[in-house]
Amino acid sequence: DQQVKQNSPSLSVQEGRISILNCDYTNSMFDYFLWYKKYPAEGPTFLISISSIKDKNEDGRFTVFLNKSAKHLSLHIVPSQPGDSAVYFCAARSRGGSNYKLTFGKGTLLTVNP
Amino acid sequence: GAGVSQSPSNKVTEKGKDVELRCDPISGHTALYWYRQRLGQGLEFLIYFQGNSAPDKSGLPSDRFSAERTGESVSTLTIQRTQQEDSAVYLCASSLFVAGGQDTDTQYFGPGTRLTVL
Numbered sequence: 001d002q003q004v005k006q007n008s009p010s011l012s013v014q015e016g017r018i019s020i021l022n023c024d025y026t027n028s029m030f031d032y033f034l035w036y037k038k039y040p041a042e043g044p045t046f047l048i049s050i051s052s053i054k055d056k057n058e059d060g061r062f063t064v065f066l067n068k069s070a071k072h073l074s075l076h077i078v079p080s081q082p083g084d085s086a087v088y089f090c091a092a093r094s095r096g097g098s099n100y101k102l103t104f105g106k107g108t109l110l111t112v113n114p
Numbered sequence: 115g116a117g118v119s120q121s122p123s124n125k126v127t128e129k130g131k132d133v134e135l136r137c138d139p140i141s142g143h144t145a146l147y148w149y150r151q152r153l154g155q156g157l158e159f160l161i162y163f164q165g166n167s168a169p170d171k172s173g174l175p176s177d178r179f180s181a182e183r184t185g186e187s188v189s190t191l192t193i194q195r196t197q198q199e200d201s202a203v204y205l206c207a208s209s210l211f212v213a214g215g216q217d218t219d220t221q222y223f224g225p226g227t228r229l230t231v232l
Contacts, residue, residue, distance in 0.1 A: 043205055043222075044157070089156060
């Protein structure tokens with residue numbers, strides 16, 4: 001049972017345009033969400049996060065939107081740059097005793113074309 | 115400062131052999147995590163260490179898997195009698211401490227060990 005779903009395995013956008021990566025979750029106990037970026041042969045690196053008490057968090061070119069009623073979040077990258085090409089993982093954490101555990105989606109490969 | 119390091123970066127072994135994977139967390143990070151990423155899948159939680167507390171081993175897939183941590187430093191993940199389905203990238207992460215929704219909870223990942231069981 002996949003609790004965090006990234007239904008698009010890949011996404012291709014043109015440099016300068018907006019990239020939108022989507023993530024859906026099923027566990028209503030999740031209250032903190034993170035996006036990680038992964039280059040080949042490297043570990044994932046933290047990008048941006050959002051708490052369930054917010055619906056938007058922005059950091060430079062990166063914005064994460066959370067729609068709790070739809071159990072959906074999205075990562076917007078504007079403007080997209082070729083260096084953004086990587087696999088993006090959505091992850092979620094639940095409140096409660098084991099709140100250190102991250103549940104990851106399968107990732108979306110973003111390719112930004114020059 | 116130095117990030118999380120893991121060794122070896124690649125390991126090829128024969129079915130039935132034991133393997134040991136090593137993780138050096140960021141200095142001062144009290145929490146350490148092991149994850150596994152199978153081909154085409156997301157990261158799967160395996161085990162968690164926090165200070166002197168008993169580790170959370172709930173993600174270990176079988177009793178062939180075990181992990182140890184020496185104080186708040188190095189951790190080793192051991193897989194006994196490896197099987198082909200153990201082939202994956204094994205990722206280690208560390209964080210400063212555990213608290214809900216704090217930046218200091220951010221898990222910093224190592225580059226992983228790619229394990230191939232023939």
